[in-house]
Structure formats: structure tokens, C-alpha cells
Amino acid sequence: MQTLPITHVLPKVKEKLIHHNRLVLQAPPGAGKTTALPLALLDEPWLEGKQIIMLEPRRLAVRSSAARMAELLGEKVGQRVGYQIKMESVQSKATKILIVTEGILTRKLQNDPALESVALIIFDEFHERSLHADLSLALALESQSVLREDMKILVMSATLNTAAISTLLDNAPVIESQGRAFPVERIYLDAGTPQPTLKTLPSYIHKLLLKLLAEEEGNILVFLPGVRQIKAVEKLLNESRIKNTYVSTLYGNLSKEAQDRAIKAPPKGTGKVVLSTNIAQTSLTIEGIKIVIDSGLQNVSVFNPFSGMNKLESKFISKDAAIQRAGRAGRLSAGKAYHLWHKSRILQKHDTPEILSADLSQLVLELAQWGNDDINALSWMDTPPITAIHHARTLLKQLGALDSNGHITSHGEAMGSYGLHPRLAHMMLKAKEMDLSYEASLLAVLVSEKDIYSSAYTSADLRERVITLHDVAQKANVSSKYVDIKQCRYLLENARRIEKNQTSTLHTEQLGILLAFAYPDRIAQLRHRNKGTYLLSNGKGAYLHSDDTLFNSPYLAISDLDAKSTNATIYKAIALSLADIETYLGTETQERVTWNEEEARVEVRKVERFGKLTLKETQLKSTDSPEVLEVLLDEIEALGLNILHWNKEAKKFRERVNFLHLHDESFPDFSDENLLDTMDKWLAPYLQNVTTLKACRNLNLYNILLGLLSYEELQKLNHLVPAKHKVASGSQINIDYSDPQQPVLAVRLQELFGTHDTPAVLGGKVKLMLHLLSPASRPMQVTRDLKSFWENTYDEVKKELRGKYKKHYWPDDPLEAKATSKTKKNM
Template identity: 70%
Template sequence: MKTLPITQVIPEVKEKLLNNNRLVLQAPPGAGKTTALPLALLDEPWLKGKKIIMLEPRRLAVRSSAARMAELLGEKVGKRIGYQIKMESVQSKETQILIITEGILTRKLQHDPSLEDVALIIFDEFHERSLHADLSLALALESQAVLREDLKILIMSATLNTSAISELLDHAPIVQSEGRAFPVDSIYLPTHTPQPNKKELPSFVHTLLHGILQKEEGNILVFLAGVREIKAVEKLLNNTKPKDVFVSTLYGNLSKEAQDRAINAPPKGFRKVVLSTNIAQTSLTIEGITVVVDSGLQNVSTFNPFSGMNKLESNFISQDSATQRAGRAGRLSEGKAYHLWHKSKILLKHDVPEILLADLSQMVLELACWGNDEIDTLSWMDSPPSSAINHAKKLLQQLGALDEKEDITTHGIAMSRYGLHPRLAHMMLKAQTLGLAYEASLLAVLVSEKDIYRNAFGSSDMRERVSVLHDVARKVAVDTQFINLKQCQYLLANAKRIEKVQKETIDLEMLGILMAFAYPDRIAKQRYEKNNSYLLSNAKGASLHKSDELFHARFLVISDLDARSKDATIYKAIEVTQTQIEEHLQAQIQQSDEVDWNDEQQRVEVRRVQRLGALPLRETQRMNTSNEEVLDVLLEALGELGLGVLNWSKEALLLRQRVNFVNAHQVGFPDFSDDTLLENMDEWLAPYLSGITTLRACQNLDFYNILLGQMSFEQTKLLDTLAPTKLKVASGSHIAIDYTNIEQPVLAVRLQEMFGTKSTPTVLGGKVKLMIHLLSPASRPMQVTQDLENFWNNTYEEVKKELRGKYKRHYWPDDPLTAIATSKTKKHM
């Protein structure tokens, strides 16, 4: 340990911790901070028989660092060095250093907020900024401030904004270790080489590795985004690799044995190629790496609080991550790092913290148990987004963990004790009341852990998976070509820790409703029969692959889906029946009378509908149409259809035109324009719609009298004076006036009936001359004029000649101003 770089700063760390309860340590990868530093603190006076707890972001790092520290002490893990991860604990009364994953600390703080048996909490690799790390630190700082002033907190990181974290810790002192790293030559893509896309990447990496294996020595570490990419490259390599090359993979859900194979030195005479996710970026030391190949990508699950779904995205890493990955090649000697992007590419300086991307429902439940409903008062490096907090509170209220005031309920406290996601904890509690806790425990581990089916198996059905898992538990043979037997055994061990009482037979039919307890917002109903599109109870959409075995299912509960497109893709689901929903989720089913416009029937319909969220379950037609909602829907429909669908009589249209004509020239009458009538139907039309639900009934209304009712008696009389419907002409006939053009009304009259009329007739009290359309005896327009006097004096002679030739039986005098107006022929005059 004396040769480790961290050794140089250990005296300073001891001195600072002796005089301060908060400290920040920055040390690069390989400095020895994870293993050497905690061991160096075992004899410090402030320990006084208490423990050091060290947090690691990953289970693999917890186990490997515990093993290394125990080895350095010449002991087995479980004595002075212990560890605890989800569903696994190796420790004893002798344990002085306990290495845990970050979520375990939250559980310990909830059980004992003062952590009486703990002297120091070490947050290792804090730069990774996991959600649990941020929450654990916030709770630990509050515990230190309120209950345990003597509790010491040490933040360690390889790359960290040390000034920001120091400020968060009330300007805690900072210790820096220079570390020790050999030079690493960074090699970027040539400018003329396009950056490979996701589909091209496995083949590109495979070709690059063959070239590296021929010209470079030592072991190679390849960083890829996820398991799918790792398996694709592994398959290509295993078909073409040299005989002395040993290929291993490294990712979170591998067995401990497989992870150890990746970390340890390869068999004698072999070189090793390790294909890894960013799990190998920090904390772990992989033997003999001299070359790093970095795809520059990582899979990040981003939670969308507005859809309530996670979206798995392949994103570029930050500058910090690129530096850490490259540094893996410079641990033991000079190395090389192949960056599969162009040198000119701009990367973010730091990774985005998980607290800004994740589902915060479990964190909000933890804080509710902690008793702090003022989330902003805690110490955060980055404050959690309000949208995610609000979504979490809404979900927890739906699950019964929080009441209407957002205070934790007895049910919520019971949920928190499981240490599961609130959805699964709620499911477990509900299952217990039904005697189905064993079945629920199988569902819980299947939902939260890696799938038991291999990649070639494409069914989304969770019921099948539970059946397979139960078969494995009962020692029934399963097809290992499609089923990962080791994963099944791992899940069964985890399930037994959740529910110890096992069963010989299980109720497969009730699994759907168990899942519905966990995901009430993701109960889904087929939009149309024999269709793969579903509507979720949270009003979002999702689609099932057409070849999926659940394609026929009318109702599903979805546990795993993404939000990559308009409709999320369903990955894991289980069928549930409507009868089960109605029986077991009755409290969440709401009944209401819904009023809608039936476009096909052209009518308002009132239906009594039972809904689970956005999903209609049952509906019945109702005949009661006396409520205001019916009127509102009818008026809205008429507004969208327009006034043209109503049956306007000639009298009603003429009344509107006359009023609009008067209003165009002077103010004082109701506005009967289309826009105003549409906008104010609730005033002039609504009183006449009582009991009416159909468009046909609306069309039978007397719109002339309805509009007339909008005017006073005085206005009606004045309208007859200003804009009469007819004008008595010289012949004695009453001719209708056309007010279609509200700017210029028209009088269309036979020319003969206007003999003797010297000046143009007017309306609006003489203010507006009528436009006279002078017609032939056959009612064809012969002349249009607004100046009759000028017509008689200058144009009549020419018109008379034409009319005499065509209409010889009619009277065409030489002097029209002295002639008698008539509508008759000469014979009847």
C-alpha cells in the first residue's frame, strides 16, 4: 500500500478528519482511495469502536473492493471488512468497514436516523451522481446537522467539481491526490472517416479490434453502450479471434463468476478483450489493460414525468467520462485510447446527474418517511425537478402512500419497509390480503431485474415468466435454449428474501390483477378488436408487436415500455380481465354521466360511463336530457356546424338582412350577423332548446319569430319604416326589396310599373337610394340605375325601341313621365 499514490495524502486526510466532520477528497483512478484509505483510518481515535460505512455506486464494485480490502488484511470477507447489497449481506459483529450500495444507506438512515454505530460515511465515486447518492448525502447531512454533530462525512471522487461540493458541505476542506498514471496516447477517428452509427458500430469495433490485436500488446478494454452492443461484438469476435485471445463481457446483471472472469487476469498464455458497459469506468481495476477502445456512448434511462414512462437513449458521454475511460489504459504502463469520434466533437464537461433524469417516486416516499415534506430545504447538489416531484406525489397518492395533504399514510410507511419501488411494495401489501404474496414476490423480481428469457425469445407475457420461475423453484425441467437458468435461480433467491413462505401451486389467473395493483396507471385496453394499439389508463398510447402472444388480449397491464415514438412500445405485460378490474379496483373506478355529440346521428347523447382513468369499462344510454351539459354540447355542435345547417325561412333571412342593412348605416338594432349570432347562441337560441337534442329538432324551430323576439315593439315598427320589406310603385304593385347586399339594397321591378316615377325611390328615411333593376315584361334585366331621372331623359329611348320590337302587346309610351304605370298589356289597360 505504501507505493499507492493515495499514501502521500493519507496523513493530511487523517489530520483534516480529526479536526473536521466534513471533507472532500479528489483522487484520480488508480490512486488507491477505494481500498487503501479506509483501511488507513481503522486506528483513528474518533472511530471508538464504531463503523466506517463506504458507499459504492455498483454492486460489482462493492464486492470487489470488499474482497481486495479483506485480502490486504489477510482475512475473509465478513470479518473486519463486510459488505451489503440488495438481497445480500456478508458482515459480522467484528465488521469495522461496511461497504454498501447507496440505497442501503437510505434504509439504514430510515431505521436509525442518528446512525449511532457509525463514525464515518464515505461516499466513493461521488462524481457519478446517482440518485441514491444524492439522496443519501442529503439525509446524512441533515442527520449530522440535527442529531449527530460528531458524524463524519467524506466525499471521494476521481473527477469532481470540488469547489461546488465543498460549498454544499459548508466550505469543507479539500484534499487532492495527484495520483499516478502513465501517459495515454489518445487516437481519434480520422477526419475523412465517418462516425459509425448504432447499426454499423459492432462491425466497426470488430474490425478495429482485429487491427489492434495485430499491432498492440496487452489486454484491451472496450466500452460499449449496452448489453445488446456487447453481445453483437462478442459474437463477431468469437467467430474470428486469434486462438490466444480470451473474450469476456462485463455488465451489471452478470453473475459474480462471470464478472470475476472479466476483472481477473486471463488464463496463462492468453490475452484478454473485455467488452464492458460504463461499469468498468470507475471503482474496478481490470488486470493488465493497455488499450482502451471507447465507443463514446452510454445508455441512459430518462424518465418523462408527463408520460410517466422511461425512455432508454444512447447518448454521448461527457469529457469527465472520456478521461476516466482513457485512464484505464494507463494504470500499469503507457497505453493507448481509441476514441470512436472526431477530435473536433464537443462533449459536455460533466454527466447529467441522475436526479435530473430519473423517476423520483421512491425518493419522495423515502423523504415522506423521513418526515421532510419541504424537499427544497435539504442539501442538494442539484435540486430535483418540480415536474418529477409532482408526478411522484400523484403516483404515491394513487397507491395510497400519501394522503390528500401529501402526508405519509400507514400504508405508505408499510410500503417503505420493503425497500422496493413503491409500485412493487404496494403490490406486495395488496397481495398479502389475498394470500398471493408468493406470486407477487415472483412478479416483483421479474419486473425489477434482468429478464429470464434469452434475446431470441420475444414474448412480452409476464404470466409465462412467472410460470417458468415457479417451475424452476419446483425443480421442473425448463428449456435452457430460451431460458437463462442461472438468472432464474438468482431471481428466486431474491424473491425468497421478499416473501419467505413458498407455495407448491400458484394462482396464475390472479397475476394480472397483482400487476394492476403496481401499475394502475398502465392498465391498457385494446383500442379496436384484433388491433395491436392500446389506450392506457393514464391516457397515453402503446403498441404491442403483432407477432406477440398477447396480441389477442383485450386488457393488459404493462410493466415495461418505452416512449420512443408517439405510441410507446410494450416490452413486458400481462393479461387481465375486465371482471377482475371491476372486482379488485372498484375504488378507482369512477362513474359519470357523459354528454357527447354523435356526429353520425346528428344528436346529443347522454351516457352513464364507468371509467378506470381514461379507460371506458361500461356505458349505458340515458334518456334524461334536462341538464345544462346537454345544452352546452348542443350549442357547441351547432357552433362547429355553422348557421347554414339551420332551416332559415325566407322571412327569417329577410329579417336578418334588413336589420343588418340598418346596422350598416346606423347603430341601434340587435346584431344579426353570422359571427355575432354564432358567438351568442346561448343568449338568443338557448331559451328555445329546452328538451331538444337533435339537429332535426333545431331545424324545425321558427327562426323568424325567435329573432323577432330579440327586438322591442318600437324597434320592429322603426325597422318597417327604415327598411320596409316591400315598396309600393307607381303601378300600385308592392315590390319586395332585396337587402342581400347590406350596403346597397335592390328593387327589381318591371320598367312599365315605374312610368311616371320621376326620382329614385329611397329607404332609411331617404338616406339610401335603391338600386333599381328595370326588367322587361319577361322579368329580364334591361337596365340598372340609381338615377331614374337620368334614365328617362337619356336612355329610355334606346331601351323603348328594343322593347317595342320584342313585346309588341305591351304599352311603350313616348313620354314615360306622363304615362300611366301598368303591369298589364295594352289589351287589358
């Protein structure tokens, strides 16, 4: 085996692993840790009869490192060195080193928490902090603490916060290895050169590549944020017809053959340009790279727990990532790294761990299956955000994976066995009940992998894609103008691993409901015809382009849309029927009571709902719902008591009661404020089966209020606050209590002749304000002191009255005169 930088620390690693079951190794890119270290441990005594499992964050790194180790042993992959990734396994009984993606280790731990056949777990490239790496480390640490004290855990990375990880591992020893790196000249944008945007990036890199290919020697590795930019640069290079240069691309969804071509050296006599995502940042060795062009960007899927959606964002890389990318140019000789940003730009030191920004529904299901749903009971580098945990639990309960207490159900256990996202696992289980497992397997791969249609194809319809995939499976003639046939074959291989029974017949009628099983929170209802706007069952808004084949579909099940705060754009969906929603998803029927402002009435409607969607609404005649009364009372309260019909009798009765209450707080209170506050007691009993304001106005409010007073209270009211006062003429005159501070008696002057003192109420405590009227009932004088009026003012008033009302009797001495309401003729 060739001598690598890691070779110098291997004895120390071996020695530490004999005496410690937890270890941290920091080794820069090119040190050889990924391939040399596991091989060096094959003969260790603690490994006898057991395996080493090594985790790699990417499938390509798993395959390439397995191939390299097998080559160094002079064996084929699958003998002492094997690998296992999602839906692909190359291993045998002889396998001692098994390289896996992180999700595979999680499955192994769930199936066998003690991992009896495993001696050592190696977490490679842990600095990438993928969600599954954090989860599988947390589970492995608990397994080691509770079940397997002898099992060893080694965490290693090129750039790692070793102090933090050592603390997490109970102050595990830390070993540092030096790398073998040649000097790399780091070149930044000139201060006067604007930084390329996502739109201008392909053309900028194309021009730079043409310049470097003409002036420099050696292979070039270009880091781009995503596949779209890779294809744009590839197209520009192909149009330039560069001689003696082999252009290859490298990203996750490429076929194994295409990925291998990107890694291997180009044909002799030719140069090589590799256009890659950050998949080439670690673990992989691409032969002969001397120049790196780093866009400084990477595409990151960011989960928004408030919208429940993922959004792909182009973000700037961290300082650690920039160092690693540049280091690719210094593996074999001195190199150059072109950083397409200004040197003054401040980069974040480390990448944000996926656990802080990802959808955590699968993590929460794994923990529930593990039997420990207390997030804080496990060891985490970063504790998962509570909002994302809450969203995940809500979704899993909706899928039936967790019960109301958050414990895993038998359905959830079955979902976990699929190794798929909980949404898709739930869909597969429901499809099995409907004998649609084949169709569901095609849907599962279509929503979880790269699209089979090119970006030029604008339809969001997944049903079309399922049909196309089936046609490729049946070797039917499929146009490759918009369809990636290779991707179709790749997806069909994955579908066969999910569901072995791939049939020759396809049932498309219920594809919509299958997708709805996976995304019950993304059932969409058309809001406005010909506008493409939808309301989702989770309450969010969505938008579909007018040229889409699904445009104006009444209902959609959506698998893919962005996380815009207003209307998210729909990318992948299937039309479904209202009947399917009602039959398979289980709707909620409730009575909705609302106020019809136009007709001034309460309406009762039977509403069928699914989530935030109103599917059907029917008006009911029934008014026995308690909510009817609540809505009616609320409306009366909002409009005020004057909306009711207060006749003169009811009004005057209220005024008398309120006058007495003002002077005796123990007496009932009929003020607006109190009556509004107590409508449920005095008014509600008379509103049974009443739904309109018109009917409310027919109520006899005098009788209703009268019934609120006891016999004793009524007697007290009539005694202390009489409705009328009998004056000297014998007439019964109404007392006006509208001003509770000062009641008024409006009476014609001649009817008070012979009356010495001002009339009073409340047992003589409150004198009435006298409005003294002419025979024509016109005000002549206002007084609260009748005696003073007779003595001081009457003579003047008498003169005026004698002139105007000659037929009436106006005596010189009113106190000795007889009171009358008649003229002289009738006296």
C-alpha cells in the same frame, strides 16, 4: 499494511477530520483510498462507539472492498468490516466499517434521520454521480446541518470537480493524493480505420485479442458497452479455442462466484482475458492487467419524462472515464491501452449525472418521506429537471403515494418501507390485500433484474416467466435451452427477501392485474387486430411482434418497452382482462357528446375510460346534457345560419331590422355575425331536446326573431321601415330591403299615375329605388327621381308601351291621370 500512495496523505486526512466535519479527497485509481483510508481511521477518537459508513456505487465493489479490508485486518467479513447491499447483509455488533450501496444509506437516513450510531459517512467514487449518491449526500448534508453537527462527511473520487463539490460542502477543505501508476501507452485507431459499429464491434475486438494474445504478455481487460457484446466476444473466443488463456466476464447481474473469478488471478501458467462493462472502471482491482481494450462505449438508461419510459442507449464515455479505464493497465507495471476511436475525437469531459437523465419517482417519494418536498431547499450538485420531477409526482399521485397537494400518504409511507421502486412497492401492497404476495414477489424480481430467458426466446409474456421461476423453486424439470437456471435461483433468493412466505402453490389468474398495479400508465389496448399495434393508457403508442405469444391480446399490462417517439416496442407484458381493469383499477365513466356528420345529428354516448383508453361506449337516448346544445350550436356556427330554414317572411323581417340598424345603431342587430355570436340567447331556448339539423329547420324563425323586439321597437320598425308601400292605385306593394343601403320598390308604371314625388322610408330620409314595370311586370326603367322621370323619360317609354300593351291606358299627362292596375275595359 502495505505502503500505498494514499498513505502519504492519511495524516493530513486525520488532522482535517478532527477540525472539520466536511472534507473532499481527490485520489487517482490505484491510490488505495477505498481500502486503506477507512482502515486508517479505525482508531480515531471521534469514532469511539460509532460506525463509519462508506458508500460504493456497485454491489460488486461493496463485496470486494469489504473482503479486501477484512483480509488486511486478518478477519472475516462481518466482524470489524461488514457490508450491506440490497437483500444481503453481512455485519455484526462488532462492525465499525459498514460498506453499503447508496440506496441502503437512504433507507438508514429515512429510518433514523440523525444517524446517531454513525460518526462518518464516506462517499466513494462520487464522480460517478449516481442518483442515490446525489440524494443520499443531499439528505446527509441536511441531517448534519439540522440534527448532527458532529457527524462527518468525506467525499472522495478518482476524478472529481473538486471546486464544485467543495463549494457544495460550504468550501470544505480539499486534499489531493498522487496515485501510483506506471506509464500507459495509449494507442488509437489509425486515421484510415473506420470506427467499429455496435454490430461490428465483437468481431473487431476478437481479431484484436487474437493478435495481442499472440504478441503480448500479461492479462487483458476489455471494456464493452453491454452484456450482449460481452457474450458475442466470449462466444467468438471460445470458438477460437485459445490455449492457456482463461476468459471471464464481468457485469452486474453475474453471480458472486462468477464475479470473484473475474477479479482473481487466473490459474498459474495461464493468461486471462476479462470482458467487462464499466463495472470494472473504478473501485475494483483486477489482478495482473497489463493491456486494456476500450470500446469507448457504455450502455446508459435514459429516462424520457415525456413518454414516461426508459431507453437503453449506447453512448460514448467521457474523458474522465477513458482516463480511468486506461489507468487499469498501469497498476503493476507499464501497460498499453487500445482506444477504439480516433485520437481526434472530442470526448465530453465528465459523465452526465444520473439525476439529469433518470426516472426520479423514487427520489421524489424519498423526499416526500423525508418531509421536504421542496426540491430547491436541498443541496444538489445539479438540480433535478422540472419535467422529470413533474412526471414523478404525477405517477406517485396515480399510485396513491402522494395526495393532491403532493404530501406523502400512509400508503406512500408503507411503499417507502419496501426499499423497492415505487411501482413495485405499490404492487406489493396491493398484492398483500389480495393474498398474492408470493406471486407479486416473483413479478417484482422479474421486472427489475436481468431476464431469465435468453435473447433467442421471443415471447414478451411475463406470466410464462413467473411459472418458470415457480417451477425452478419447486425443483420441477425445466429445460435450460432458453432458461438461465442460475439466474432463476438468484431471482428466487431476491424474491424471498421481498416476501418471506414463498408458497408451493402459484395463482396465475391475476398476474396481469398485479403488473397493472405497478404500471397503470402502461395498460395497453389493441388498436387493430393482426397488426400488433396498441394504445397505452398514457396516450403513447406501442407495438408487439407478430410472432409473440401475446399477439392479438385485447389488453396488456406492460412493464418493459423502449421509448421510441411513435410505436414503442413491447418487451415484457402480461395479458389482462377488461373485467380486471374495471374491478381493480377504477375506471371513469362520462358522457361524450359528438356530432355525427353522416346523420347530421348530435349523439350522446356513455363512455367508460381508463386514462386515454376507451373501454366501452353506449349510445344514450337522453338529450338533457348541456353539451348537446353546445355541440349543436357549434355545428350551426360552423355551417352558417343558412343551414336553418329562412322562409320569405323571416327573411324580409331580418332585412327590415338590419336596414333600420344600419341607420340607427341603437336598434337591434340581426346580421349573420351578431346572430351567430348570440345564438345562446335567441336560438338556444328553442333547441331544448333538439339533436338534429332536420329539427332545427322546422323552427319558425320569424316568430323567434319577432320575439326579440319589444313592443316599442316593433312600432318603430313598422313606422320607419314599413314592409309595404301603398301606391296611388291603392295596391300594397312589398318593399325590398335586401340591400340595406338602398331599398327597392318594384311597381307597375300605371299604378304610380298621379304620384309626383318618389316614395321614401325612414321618415322621408331614404328615397326608394323605383323599379318601374310593364303590365307584364317586366323592368322598364329604374329611378330614384320620379318627378324627373315624368318630365324627361315618360314620353319615350309611353310610345313603347302603347305599342306592346294596347289594352292598357297610357295617358299623355301621367300626373293628371288616374292610377290603375286594370286595363281600359275594367276602368
